[in-house]
Amino acid sequence: MKTTVEESTVLDAKVLELNMGPQHPSTHGVLRVKLKLDGERVLDAECIIGYLHRGVEKISENRSYIKCVPYYDRTDYIAAVSNVYGYLLGVEAMMQIEVPKRAQYIRIMMTEFSRISSHLLWLATHAIDIGAMTVFLYCFREREEILKLFEALFGARLTTHAFRVGGLWKDLPAGFEEAARKFIDEFPERVDEYEQLLTKNRIWMARTQGIGVISGKEAIEWGLTGPVLRGSGMKHDVRKDRPYGGYEEFDFDVPVGENGDTYDRYLVRLEEMHQSRRIIQQVLDRLPDGPVRGKAPKIVKPPVGEYYSGIDGPRGELGYYIVSDGSAQPFRVRIRPPTFISLQVLRRLVRGHLMADVIAIIGTLDIVLGEVDR
């Protein structure tokens, strides 16, 4: 069944080299995959990235700690809120700034909203890659509602510049809680609709089951995190393993898959949306009163030191390794991009599959090229 490059040269079959991307409808941006094809069967694939490289890490070294923040919105622009969250947790830990409870809760809520919106966008693009174009627009409808919430609270929809050192920019606007409640009340129904279109659909199952299988052990070896790792049956979540920012106060499950294939990862992400919804519900029920911005100095100057702050972003472990030399600018900020690392595994996953599966596997890894290339 599986042909390797060597075999096919022995058989004197011609290998077709196909450039998928950087401009291709379903490489989610500017990913370029060089495929070696035997007919439609993929013998090898090489990712060529860097088309969106903007040098965010270099920019960070040349900006003060506060000025860096808007740039992290633009690494993983699908889940901008999570990005800023991870970085600020690191800075606040180094500065020993106490974030007020209310701000903590709102941060968690918005991060979970960001997870839902990111998963919705993933589902939308994944579905349209496989041909189900209607799910795309249904998902965008719900995402729009979340973006409206972002707009009301943060003042922007996509690159939100969500949080500030020590808390939030401003408290929740009037009517926010009602809108959020309305959204989470309606949300399960909407997810059921996607499921009605996809989960049991024989074409969807045929296209995703058994595609891109990776075992849990191998997934760890490849450094996979987040839903991709959980889809392989490993119950690991940074929110549970190394709780941060107050996540330990909330009740949620970590869904896991069984087979580690594309279908399981799909189910895991759907369930994660439900769990995020649960967290938001708890936040809304228990939201304390109080200030939303802690006492943070005007100039952020962490002491000499280094800190790694990892959070569970929608795509996996999103880490910020901040090294301070005591000045107002970071000595180095290293972003651990979850999708940069999980994209490596593409080569391993697509071998032996058909060309159409490459699309499905790229989709299931949920890459964002802004983050891969930074």
Add this chain to the structure above:
Amino acid sequence: MMDFLRRIFFVDILKGLALTFRYTYRKVYTEQYPLEKPKLAGRYRGAPRLNNDPVTGETLCIACDLCAEICPEDLIVVGSQRDPESRKKVLTHYTFDTSRCLFCGLCQEVCPTNAIELTQDFELAAYDRRSMVWDRKQLEKGWDRIHFGKDYHK
């Protein structure tokens, strides 16, 4: 057996079809954008504006340069002069390069007098790059929109 029957009668597909059929005659969700302007939240960060005192009509800017300092992209240039009489800094010019703006809102956050403010105006397209650098006059007036064809905004 049940499963087999389901497969034969395309139950999965018919369920999907039923859903899409229900939606076909439901109210649409989208907005017809240029005809229908979106309602933006009050906090929305769009086109910058340099506010004047509503009573006296004088600028609120005290030329403290904080916005220029905090701007990650260094796109704000504040020019000031010291008034020899009152020993106060007086704003001479102010430029804001919207083509490079991140719309992060740090400038309006840091402004002590609420002089610089990001408004809800979001249609910032211009025909050339030069007109994306706004000077003080334009900032105070607000964005003079590029109109296309028949004016959709009237």
Add this chain to the structure above:
Amino acid sequence: MSEEDEPKQPQKPESPEAPAPEAEEKETAAPSEPSPESAAPEKPESPEAPGPEAGEKETPAPSEPSPKSAAPKKAAKPAPPKAAKKKVLSYEDLEEDTLLQKLKEKFSEGIVSGQSFLKQPTYTVSVDCLYDVMIELKDSPDWDFDYLIDLTALDYLGDEQRFCMVYHLYSYKHDRLIRIKARISEEEAVPSVTSIWKTANWMEREVYDMFGIDFSGHDDLKRILLPDDWHGHPLRKDYDIKLQDQAWIKKHLNIIKTPA
């Protein structure tokens, strides 16, 4: 969505004529003056403040290659003396750390130091035994660091051992996060850990791309984010942020004049 809470009307300052705002401005402007490029002479702190001041503030960790020596330019910037109200965070030497003891037993000289900052332990090892230490950490059931979170490098320009490799390891089994550091000079190569964790592959390529650090034993070491024929390694400290490979740009993008 919610109609807005704050009106977008320009707020009237209390008294625009009074000197109050100006005074306020002076107060606020000075401390929130973070960026070095705008270090204006009118600032209260004199920019000639002695460099060692920054060094004094740090608790000197003898074996820790701390960043104090790293940025000579930035070290000239005075640290705010008032900010140190709370207990200043600093590196602490690890004591009674079984991992450090075990490693020292096994590799003796190879383990340079063990410290922790904000409860995140850092072990500095010499590059010669880095590979063996990594194998030990990954394979020994006592440690079982099966997950390489991150791999990156730091550039301490001016030091003899210019670069510092940083590895973040995590053990799912023991729920433990550690950091391994190894200093290398510019010419030295680092043993590749791709054979230990597959995930190191692209990360090492990125370090090679951004710092120009060579990895021995990496089977596909080439640039990853930048084009293959690019010159220079952008994350080095001597690579200015505005620096670009002009020859490359001219050749590939046909842009003759690029902003300096």
Add this chain to the structure above:
Amino acid sequence: MIEILLIYAIIPLIKIAVIVLFLSGAIAYLTLLERKLIAHIQVRLGPMRVGWHGLLQPIADGLKFLLKEDIVPAKADALIFTIAPAISLLPAFLVFAVVPFGPPDMLKDFLSWILGWFPFLNLDPETIARIAENSIASGGYVTDINIAVLFVLSVSSVGILGIILGGWASNSKFPLLGALRSSAQMVSYEVALGFAIIGVLLVAGSLSLVEIVQNQQQEQIWYVFVQPVAFVLFFICGLAETNRLPFDLPEAETELVGGFHTEYSGFRFSLFFLAEYANMIAVSAIGVILFLGGWLRPFPNSDWLSFLDFIPGVLWFLGKVFMFLYIFIWLRGTLPRFRFDQLMQYGWKIFLPVALGNVVVTAAVLLAFL
């Protein structure tokens, strides 16, 4: 003399012209229907700007296609590249030569009425009546040949050639893959399609499309009730034949960018586009004739529904075709896309055996009971 000319040349030519014009318009508005319907499925509005609710959009699109630059890639085989779209479009139109839109006497009254309006022809009422009686002139079709089903099958498979040639001549990898996929797909589904039709032919006992409909009238039942399995097979294979989702692999834009027409632009692209929609209409028309009783109303000849007779047959026919098309589009708005090997597996391992079984069972039943 003039009578023969009228019957065999002038009236058929006029009918051809009407059908071609009507078809072009129908295709253009089918694209609009598709866009609107899918838009509404997806809770949006679709084209709204050109004309009332985008009603003039197809015309704007057509103009746009005509005005666009016609690019022939430098390394393409220019001759084949240019003629391939035409090869693809022509057969799609040719099918309609044998498609009966209405009964053989559909134009009888109309002809006897309109011929009287041409005094220069000097026709006496008897000739007019003779012309109107002649089914070649007055039938609701261009021609009725006794091997119409074979004609349809053979002509429509020529259309694949256009796709293959277009994909090959582009000298580009994505179109080549698309062309390969489409040739494999069409060949395999053509077989199953053929066998599905054979079931009907066995029941009808004729290869003429007009007679098949007339037989349905005599037996007072649409063949969909006699041959339900064949109908489902025909429908699925028809989807595959016309490259519609879930079988739109040759042009799967998320995989192959545009499939066989990736390199095409402007007018030539629009020809491929037209061909696809013409094929859709053709398959629907054939399906309606074979299974849904062509121009017949539901339950033909049963008196209790005779109040429906006031609707002319041609409207019944067009309504049923519209229903078919609606389902085509509806499916597109609902389903994901198959993978290539799954498509082949379904084709050869499921649809073909089922179609064969259907033929065998039908034949056995016919032999045993009739």
